[in-house]
Amino acid sequence: MLAEHVSPAGAEIDPKLRTDGLWAYFNGTAAVKDISLQFAPKRVTAIIGPSGCGKSTLLRCLNRLHELVEGASVSGEVYLDGRSIYGPDTDPVELRRKIGMVFQRPTPFPTMTIYDNVAAGLKVGSRRYSRAELDELVEKALRDAALWDEVKDRLRDNPLRLSGGQQQRLCIARAIAPRPDVLLLDEPTSSLDPAGTQAIEDLIQELKRQYTVIVVTHNLQQAARVSDYTAFLYLGELVEFGPTATIFTRPRSPRTEAYITGRFG
Amino acid sequence: MNRRLRRRLLSGAFIAATALAAVLVLLPLVLILFDLVARGASSLNLEFFIRNPRAPGQPGGGVANAIVGTLIIVGTAAAIGLPLGIGAGVYLAEFGHGKMGWLVRFVADVLNGTPSIVIGVFVWTWMVRPMGHFSALAGAVALAVLMIPMVTRTTEEIVRLVPGALREAALALGYPRWRAALSVVVRTAWPGIVTGALVGVARIAGETAPLLFTALGNLNFKTDLLEPMQTLSLQIYVYATGPFAEWHRLAWGAALVLMMMVLVLGLLARYVSRTRFSGGR
Numbered sequence: 001m002l003a004e005h006v007s008p009a010g011a012e013i014d015p016k017l018r019t020d021g022l023w024a025y026f027n028g029t030a031a032v033k034d035i036s037l038q039f040a041p042k043r044v045t046a047i048i049g050p051s052g053c054g055k056s057t058l059l060r061c062l063n064r065l066h067e068l069v070e071g072a073s074v075s076g077e078v079y080l081d082g083r084s085i086y087g088p089d090t091d092p093v094e095l096r097r098k099i100g101m102v103f104q105r106p107t108p109f110p111t112m113t114i115y116d117n118v119a120a121g122l123k124v125g126s127r128r129y130s131r132a133e134l135d136e137l138v139e140k141a142l143r144d145a146a147l148w149d150e151v152k153d154r155l156r157d158n159p160l161r162l163s164g165g166q167q168q169r170l171c172i173a174r175a176i177a178p179r180p181d182v183l184l185l186d187e188p189t190s191s192l193d194p195a196g197t198q199a200i201e202d203l204i205q206e207l208k209r210q211y212t213v214i215v216v217t218h219n220l221q222q223a224a225r226v227s228d229y230t231a232f233l234y235l236g237e238l239v240e241f242g243p244t245a246t247i248f249t250r251p252r253s254p255r256t257e258a259y260i261t262g263r264f265g
Numbered sequence: 266m267n268r269r270l271r272r273r274l275l276s277g278a279f280i281a282a283t284a285l286a287a288v289l290v291l292l293p294l295v296l297i298l299f300d301l302v303a304r305g306a307s308s309l310n311l312e313f314f315i316r317n318p319r320a321p322g323q324p325g326g327g328v329a330n331a332i333v334g335t336l337i338i339v340g341t342a343a344a345i346g347l348p349l350g351i352g353a354g355v356y357l358a359e360f361g362h363g364k365m366g367w368l369v370r371f372v373a374d375v376l377n378g379t380p381s382i383v384i385g386v387f388v389w390t391w392m393v394r395p396m397g398h399f400s401a402l403a404g405a406v407a408l409a410v411l412m413i414p415m416v417t418r419t420t421e422e423i424v425r426l427v428p429g430a431l432r433e434a435a436l437a438l439g440y441p442r443w444r445a446a447l448s449v450v451v452r453t454a455w456p457g458i459v460t461g462a463l464v465g466v467a468r469i470a471g472e473t474a475p476l477l478f479t480a481l482g483n484l485n486f487k488t489d490l491l492e493p494m495q496t497l498s499l500q501i502y503v504y505a506t507g508p509f510a511e512w513h514r515l516a517w518g519a520a521l522v523l524m525m526m527v528l529v530l531g532l533l534a535r536y537v538s539r540t541r542f543s544g545g546r
Contacts, residue, residue, distance in 0.1 A: 065437055070362060097439030107434035111452045121438040174438065 014082075016041040016212040017062060017182055022076035024057050024066055031057045033236040034076070039182070039229075044204055044213040046227035046244065048220060050264070054236040055216045059184050062214065063099040064092040080181065097125055100175030100211075101184040105191045106167030108159035108174075115155040117170055118142060121178040137177055144210070145173035146203050165196025172203065176211065183207060185215040189222065201226050220260055224248050232256045301521045308518030317486050318500075322509050328519050330486040331500040335523070337488065338404045338480055338496055339470050346409035346469075347416060347462050354420025354458075359446040361421075370421075373414040384410050385475035393479055401487070401494035404480025408469040415468060419461030424454045460538040467530035471523055473498040497523040 015038035024032035032054045039045050047055045060066040061074055064085065078085045085095050100121075108117050118138045122129055129137065138155075142148040147169040151162070159170055168188060175183060185204070189197040204226045207213055217223050223230055223244065230247040232239045232255075240247060240256045251257045258264055316327035353373070357366055388407040393399055427450045435445035451458070476482075481493040482503060497519045504516035 063437060065433060068433075068436065093439055093441050096437055101434075101437035103430060103434060103437075105430060107428075107430045109431065109435070109449055109453070111449075111455070120435075124438065124440050124444065171434070178439070 014041070015039055015079075016081065017214070018079045019058075019061070020077040020079065022058070022061060022078060023074065024054070024061050025073045025075075026057075026069070027071040031236050032061065035233075035238045037231055037238065037241060039212055039214055041212050042208055042210070043228040044208045044215060044226055045229040045231065046223035047214065047216045047231045047233060048218070048223045048259075049233035049239075050259070051218060053233045055233050056186050058233065059101075059186050059214065059216050062182070062184060063096050063101055065096070065101070067092075097121070097178055098180050099182045099184060100178070100180035102168070102171050102175050102186065102188050104187045106164060106171050108162075108167050108170050110158065110160055112159070113156045114151050114159050114162070114170060117159050118173045118177050121174055125178060138173075141173040141177035142170075144176055144207070145169045146199065146206070147173055163196070165192050165199055168192060168196065168200060169203065172200075172207075176207070181212065183211045183213045185213065187216055187218065190218070197222075220248075232259065234259070298524070301517065301524055305517035305519075305521030308514050309521065313515070313518055318484050318515070321507070322511065324511050326511075326515070328495075328497065328500055328515060328522070330483065331495040331497045331519060332522065333486065333488065334401065334480070334483070334494040335470065335496040335498070335526070337490070338401050338408065338476070338494060339466060341402065341405035341490065342408035342412060342469060343462075343466050345405060346412040346465070349409070350413040350416025350465065351420050351458055351462065353413070353417040355424055355446065355451055357417065357421040358424035359450065369417075373417045376410070376414040377418065380474075381407075381411055381472055382474035382477075385478040388475065389478035396491075398491075399479060399481035399493040400491045401480050402490040404476045404494065404496070405490070407475035407479045408472060411472060411475060412465045412469045416462055416465040419464070420454075420458050423457035423461060424450060426457070427453045456537050460534045463530050463534035463537065467527045467534070470527055470530065471498050473502050477502075497526075 017039040019035055019037045022032060022035045022037075023030055035058060037045075047058060049055050057066055062078060062085075064074075066072050067074055074086065080095070080098065084090065108114075109120060112120065115138055118141050119134050122134060122137055139148060139152075142151060147166060150166060151157075151170075154161075159167060162170060168191075172183075172185075172188075189200050192200065201222060204213060204215065208228075215223075215226065227244045229242065230244040231241040232247065232251075232253075234255060240251060240253045242252075247256060248260055251260065312325060313327040314332065315329050316325070317330045318328065319326035353369060357369060360366070361369060385407050388403050388410065392403040392406060396403070431453060432445050432450050435449040436442070440449065476496055476499055480496060480499065482499040483493045483495045487494050501516045501519050501523070504512040504519070507513075
């Protein structure tokens with residue numbers, strides 16, 4: 001564990017999500033090492049670091065997706081609103097309904113229409129919605145994902161007809177439709193062109209009004225543009241964590257400085 | 266320059282060799298189809314489709330009993346075999362990582378290589394003998410046993426083609442494991458699964474050996490699953506080996522009809538698979 005990452009950032013308010021001594025393994029090899037991090041509510045926290053530093057794995061521990069990979073395991077704790085998500089009384093399926101996730105590549109369900117994609121998370125929950133309620137929630141999710149105007153006349157279309165950027169915004173709409181507490185974005189723009197990237201970045205700024213957003217990115221400019229807090233991971237360890245402005249202008253760790261100035265990674 | 270010429274010649278030679286192989290593969294199929302149409306088409310009249318066989322040696326008669334019998338037995342076999350085969354295939358692809366999966370896969374592969382007549386004898390031992398008589402049901406079971414490992418393995422292969430990212434997306438959305446498997450992964454793979462199923466049905470439609478000890482055959486028109494029943498393949502077997510010219514004529518006709526059935530199933534499978542299995546990009 002490194003002393004230099006200790007930082008009061010984000011501690012002024014109760015964190016929405018918090019990890020405590022989190023380790024993640026693939027077949028016994030640690031990919032995430034003893035990470036303790038706090039994610040402030042309705043803020044954007046960026047997780048940066050070179051490829052293979054464990055940032056995606058860390059993200060996937062936060063909605064218990066990591067443990068579904070064969071040979072994967074987790075130790076340590078993650079708290080959502082102060083409650084352990086790895087505790088015996090937490091149902092991972094229920095948990096995942098409270099924590100939305102968007103992946104590197106757009107993953108619309110190809111057998112469902114655009115409308116049904118957005119409604120998918122609503123239909124799978126324990127609550128039953130009426131047709132009118134569904135219509136309303138789907139529209140709201142699409143509006144919040146800044147996609148409504150582009151798809152409102154083609155809700156019954158196949159989502160694969162959309163552009164890559166639109167597909168990714170559709171996936172964001174699908175993730176936020178059930179109104180989760182936290183939104184996890186795993187390199188959401190890495191497969192998009194500059195215009196698509198711009199749209200998603202603007203959207204992240206909007207989304208933090210309502211959601212706690214955690215975004216993994218290998219794009220440093222993106223982290224600087226969209227996030228309030230930044231965590232720098234290297235070889236599975238947390239090197240530094242703090243307000244984004246501080247991390248990018250006055251990093252404490254020489255390794256953070258070397259990374260953000262482009263000397264490695 | 267010399268080397269370039271050499272390469273061109275070699276390239277040309279290999280292309281010609283593969284083209285020759287392709288033609289040789291097609292040749293038997295074309296010959297069979299041609300022969301069947303040439304010899305069988307003249308037998309196909311209304312009587313052929315709506316009459317049952319006459320007494321041996323008498324002219325006329327048809328194979329209505331065999332056509333209906335084929336539909337009944339193959340349909341019953343599909344009703345038994347497809348749910349089991351597809352279910353097992355989905356299990357293997359989605360949950361079959363452990364020892365159980367290995368075992369099922371191994372058994373399916375062994376069963377896939379088992380000669381169909383052995384399966385006929387097996388069903389005779391365990392169904393026909395205890396029941397005391399031959400039956401269409403026993404024939405259907407034999408065909409189902411033959412079909413299940415084929416359908417299982419093709420289903421598994423197709424479901425595996427669905428990108429893992431789709432499954433993860435569903436799980437991240439709060440789908441329970443089984444529901445992610447069924448309503449996202451299997452649904453995405455469905456056209457491919459249907460194609461595999463149709464190919465499986467087409468494959469058993471013409472089987473004869475497993476029916477010899479089970480469905481047995483019947484000269485009369487039967488629809489009762491518990492009685493012996495005629496199929497086109499059994500009819501062809503009996504008529505083609507019989508002494509009468511009239512029988513031979515009917516056998517050619519029956520062969521043509523059977524071939525057409527299989528062809529239609531094959532075309533249907535082609536069509537379904539073209540309606541697009543679009544598992545992400």
